[in-house]
Amino acid sequence: MCLLDAALDLGDAGADTRAPFTSPAAGKPGNFGHFALEEEIGRGGMGIVYRAREYASGRVVALKMMHLLHLQTPEMMSRFESEVRAVASLDHPGIMPVYEVGHCDGIPYFSMKFAERGSLAGKARDHAGDPRAVAALVAKLARAVFHAHRRGVIHRDLKPGNILLDADGEPYVADFGIAKIIGEHDRTATATRALGTPAYLAPELARGGPVEITTAVDIYGLGAILYELLTGRPPATGSSPLEVFRQIAQGAPPAPRALVPALSRDLSAVCMKCLAPFPDNRYASAAELADDLDNYLAGRPVLARPPGMAGQIRLFCRRQPVVAGLAAGIAVLLAAIGAGSTIAAVTVAAQRDRALHAEQSAQDRLHDSLLMQARLGRQTGQAGQRFDGLDVLRQAAAIRTTADLRDEAAALLTLTDLRVGRTTQVRESPNFPVSFDPALERYLVCVQKDNALSLRRLSDHAEIAAFPGTAKNVLSLSPFSADGRYVASRHYDGPIRVWDTRELRMAFELRQTPPKKRPYQSVRFWFGCAFSRDGKLAAIELAEGGYTVHETATGKELARFPDKFSAYALALDGDGRRLAYADRGAGMVEIRDTLTGEKRHTLEHPSEVFCLEWSPDGALLAVGCTDALIYIWNTATGERHRVLDEHRNRVTHLAFSPDGRVLASTSQEKNIILWDPESGKKLVSYPDLGHEPVLRFSRDGKRLVSTNFQVNATVFEVATDDGISLAFSPPGRSHNAVVTASVDFSPDERWLVSSTRRAISLWDLRRHRLAASLQPGGDTETSALFTPDGAALLVANRATGLARHPFDPANADAPLGRPALLMKEPDFTLSDFGASKHHALLANRATGHALLWPLDAAGGALRRFAVQPEALSAALSPDGKILATTTSGQSTRTPSFKVHLWDAATGEKLRELEGGHGGLVRFTPDGARLLASGHGPFAAWDLATLTLVPGAPRLTETLGFSLSPDGRYLCLSGGDKIALYQGKNYEDLVIQLQPLGVRNAGSRVTFSRTGNLLAVQESDGVVRIWDLPKLRAKLAELSLDWPDK
Incomplete structure (x- = not known):
């Protein structure tokens, strides 16, 4: 393979021309971690894509894994990681959503929505003769691309093969394998690194040499897709990549109207503006392209081909013939009365409105630009990102406070950052040792005269005391004692x-x-x-x-x-x-x-x-x-x-x-x-x-001081999260937290327990330490909850049963006592305590049973309910009368994927509600609402009418959710979203919190007893705890706190 072939995907399918390479996990369909591989659907130079099915949920996904051939190739690993970072940072209906990110047997992978109808590649004929449908489709893509640009991601390889279609024909932008995250490394590309497909490559990249990569690259790619769907061929063709490059570099392709005369001049002009040879002549943004396509669809003038006065009149008459006729008559009458003065007044008013609109548009653009600047700075991960980002957000908030600013401020406030506060000379020679006291107010340094030592103030370097030397040099100084x-x-x-x-x-x-x-x-x-x-x-x-x-x-x-x-x-x-x-x-x-x-x-x-x-x-x-x-x-x-x-x-x-x-x-x-x-x-x-x-x-x-064998010392300013957020990561690797895992606070909010398939971790929040780790048995689903009185920890393991561990918070070094086995029956997982202080709820996927387990004498006798096959989650209403259950629905044994309601006294089924497949179910604390998550839309029902409440969030694939104990907040977590809602029906989105990285966030979430702390456990077992009052206090300093409802 030649160098050029190695740098470029030569065909739209991105086929790998190397000899076949079969990996243990990626050869014939089989097992890969917790996925069943069903069929290979794509293969390229970087990875392999399978249609796969998740064992736990039964969901069909597209599973992309790194090609084993490249596991030791840093450049390809970097490309794969960049794709993960790019896609995981995006949340838009037009961008292929990522469900999960992880490693299996050392092979990185991620799963995403499965596109039933494949890609747009080769489907130009399907769109022939319907330019309006083509324009509407590309407008959707442009808005998705604009979303990516606002989050600092440039795709760089937009082409029909990277546009996927679901069962309804809805398009999704996919394959961010060579995406550019703005601010990451350098911002230029050269010919040897011009990754992309030749026929769709922007001219500035095709010409070779160093060039700044901007969003204009993707504007060209959108134009190339539009061109091919309108004409049936890409903008440039040739028998070799070099010939294609020459065509692109020589100028714009023939206008679509030259190839298809029946096309609208306006739509042809829109396409050619996208394909302008120089970036400055293209649309300023993907949103502007989408707006211009909307103009074409609505019969309005397009920016790409602004009409003259006569053209504007013709367009208006074509859109509104009756109104145009009336307007003509009125115009004649006004002209007879005194057209001159009326026209002058209208002109002045129009100029005023345009000026006000221009001023508002400029403020809006500045606001959006400042937000993007803060977001891109955070994504670079470079020192100063928090300091600079918050400064920029203060400027943006002075223009207008928005939810986007609040979300970005919350993400910045969790960062630890440092920046140079002061650089100052502290010694005459780099060879003279220096040491600083713990207050960073004084320092001791060797001076040349008599090899003496000088104690000085750091603020002005005034000498406090001189200590005598010996006949020889001072070799080194120790750090000051902690008391200074x-x-x-x-x-x-x-x-x-x-x-x-x-x-x-x-x-x-x-x-x-x-x-x-x-x-x-x-x-x-x-x-x-x-x-x-x-x-x-x-x-x-x-x-x-x-x-x-x-x-x-x-x-x-x-x-x-x-x-x-x-x-x-x-x-x-x-x-x-x-x-x-x-x-x-x-x-x-x-x-x-x-x-x-x-x-x-x-x-x-x-x-x-x-x-x-x-x-x-x-x-x-x-x-x-x-x-x-x-x-x-x-x-x-x-x-x-x-x-x-x-x-x-x-x-x-x-x-x-x-x-x-x-x-x-x-x-x-x-x-x-x-x-x-x-x-x-x-x-x-x-x-x-x-x-x-x-x-x-x-x-x-x-502050932090450091030196570098120079005469100067550098004093850094250090910013931390100020207790807003704490992160806890279980030791070891290959942790997998599924929806039946658990995360729970002790009643006094000092301790937290979390579980994965491998272990249970008990965290001391005050000391920020792992206090205990339990391995109940096997690599299977495990859950753990504190009893309501905080005296014990209940642990359920699908292999070993249910156990009770005495818990002594006063013994911080060994808080867990010897466990007592309460039940040997396997396959149960802990579900919820709900409002009850006397019962625990367990669900059994294998038998389809739910247990109401008594915690004390007031809990009465153990009650067993035969509910639905593959029972996943259970909840008891606050009055103890209704039991609600969901199913995992992983096999044909499940006749219904709905939420089932049961009479808690008799076990009789009361009702089935549409929703809850593979998710959790909970009652609101007042018993007025029932909530369920799952693979479908999130659902909230009014229990009095058993109808969906208006305004409640309807997000899909949000398996994890939790309610604050007072019912004030609802937290939904799934994909890369951690969303907090308030309001009677939780219709008001107050903030979206960032997961820790490119992981699939939100296997489970929970609030503490007071509602002040929110814990989010991600799919790899990492737990992040948010202190909501502290977060709101910091947001209030930026004028970005949310209003209470």
């Missing part, structure tokens, strides 16, 4: 001096004979002195090997632990009782008792340890290694918690924020990264800075 009082200096001729910066004196000196040969990287990268958080203890490495422990105020030696000669890293936990100790020439870290040296844990690493850092609460230890990885350890159990992988060279320094929720790291490739140490997610990075081991947060966590 002590700092140590290491001198070339051997001594290590500890300075009291509060009393401005030397606290003590450890005199040592300097080694003949210093270990590699141990001069400026010195981690051989550590202070306890209160500053009372100091651990200092010995020149001959090992370390001593001292009382800092007096220098009294409390313990000595000799070891072999090497460079060591030392770190004391918060209360000074535990010491992390590592030979930097080896891969082992020991956690020891500080004074006795008793070994608590040994932590093995595959490469040499470079630096250590305890979290402020002592629960985690971060270890930076020479393999560019950061290992996070649970210090209570000695188990590895996370591995952070973004750096490309040795990790040189680590620093936790004061609240422990952010970990900062630097590396030899000069890159500062902020992480969430709990989930392991990279939050933001700042390149080209941070090689030197100087990295410190201020006490309030709002």
Whole structure:
């Protein structure tokens, strides 16, 4: 295959011309994770598309998976990931929706809506002779493309083959495999990277050379689709790609009217404006193209071919013949009365209206432009995105407050961000060590005269005190103690001096004979002195090997632990009782008792340890290694918690924020990264800075200082989510949370339980830690809920039955007691407590039963109901009289996919309601409404009339939903939507929240008992918790809070 062939799809089908390659999962139809592969429906250079069926729901989907041939090809992996990011960020009726994103056996995939009627490719004849239908179809596509552009996504490969049709013939834009996310990497393309199909490629790309990729590329693609549907051929044809390129580069194709004389001049002009050789001559936006097609369909003048006065009169007369005749008569009469003055008055009024309209249009365009600027900045993921985005939204809100601004503000407020606040010179030479106190108000630096040390204010660099040096250079300085009082200096001729910066004196000196040969990287990268958080203890490495422990105020030696000669890293936990100790020439870290040296844990690493850092609460230890990885350890159990992988060279320094929720790291490739140490997610990075081991947060966590072996120090401003949002990620991989999974708050809102098919996770929200993990048995559906009194955790597993775990919130380190097995009967999952404090509801897909399980004596006897086959979800009305159930409907055993209502006293079926297939069912707290989610439209019924209530949301594929305990809010979650509604019938959409990434959001959602917290569990088991009062307070500062109803 030649280079050009490799860069371009040569045909509309995007066929792969390489020799067939069969993957274990993608050869013959079979199983792929939780999908049954039925038929291969497409194959290209990047991936394979199957018609598949989900085992859990029975839904038919199009499943696209990465070709195994490209799993080790970074460029192709990047293309696949870009497609996922692009499509997952879009939500429009004209864009093919994505249902789920994931990996199976290391192969990335995503599932989307199945298009029964295939693509537009080869269907030009079906549209021949009906130009109005063609115009209407392309107008729909243009509005979908405009939606993508507003969200910063440029398709770059619009062609008939990438327009899919559903069973009703409705078009969808699909295949964002080479989409451009604006702001991602650079914004240019060259000839060797001009991915796309030659016959539909915009001229600026076909000409070769560097070119800015803009939305005009997609305007051309829409015009090419319009051209082919009108004429039966693409704008450019040829026997080879080079010949096609030459045609495109030479100028515009023949006008459609030249090939089909019967075509309207206006429609032909619209098409040719899209295909203008230069981007500036095309429509300014896809929305403008859609509007012009609407003009053609309505018989109005089109922008592409503005008529003269006579033409306008002819168009008006053609549209309104009766009105035109009357107008002519009136015009004659007015002319007889005094046409001159009337015409003048009309002209003045028209000019005024045009001016007002132009001013409003300009304000609207500015508003939309500012919104897009904020959104695109956020999508880049670059440092400064939150700061800049909120500044832009403030400007937009001054013009007009809209729901889009609120949604974008909420997304920005959850980000952790940093930007340079100040760069200032702190030393005369890059070779002079420097260290900053925890308030970032003072710093200690070596000065050239007499190798002395100078304590200075950071604000104005005024000297506070001078400390004497020795006859030799100062090699390195330790970080200040957390109380800001002590700092140590290491001198070339051997001594290590500890300075009291509060009393401005030397606290003590450890005199040592300097080694003949210093270990590699141990001069400026010195981690051989550590202070306890209160500053009372100091651990200092010995020149001959090992370390001593001292009382800092007096220098009294409390313990000595000799070891072999090497460079060591030392770190004391918060209360000074535990010491992390590592030979930097080896891969082992020991956690020891500080004074006795008793070994608590040994932590093995595959490469040499470079630096250590305890979290402020002592629960985690971060270890930076020479393999560019950061290992996070649970210090209570000695188990590895996370591995952070973004750096490309040795990790040189680590620093936790004061609240422990952010970990900062630097590396030899000069890159500062902020992480969430709990989930392991990279939050933001700042390149080209941070090689030197100087990295410190201020006490309030709002600033971060770093140096780079230059004379200057950089002080960053740091912004976090301020507690608006917390993320929790279960350890390990391959978690799968389905609709029968659960997420639930404890009554006191301090704890959260979540479940996936593999495990149950208990989260301590106050400490932002995983408190316990349970594996009830097998890779099957598992659910867990707190009992209403918070005294126990109920766990249902389809393989092992129902168990009760005593729960003691006072024992934060081991809150769960030994479980008691309540029921061995398999296949049940917990559904709901509803308004009852005395019962739990369970549903059984295998037998079609529902159980009303008593939680206490007031709950009476166990009640069993034979409901419907494949029972999925159950709910009990607040008065305890009606039981509602749904079905998963995965097989032919299910005669009805509807919601069933039952008499809770007799078990008699009362009614069937249309909806709820594969979803959940719940009653509103007042018992007036019944709600059900599913693969079809979301449904809300009035229980008095059993009719759908007006105005309620009717979103499809929203399997997860929850009501706040007071019934005020409804949260719907599905696809990439997390939508919050209020109002009597939940008709008012107040905000759409962003999922954490390109995952399929919303396997389950729940509110806390007060309604203040909202938890959303995504399909990979990651849970995000929103604090709604805090979010609203921040939105109110931006004048973007929603009104209460």
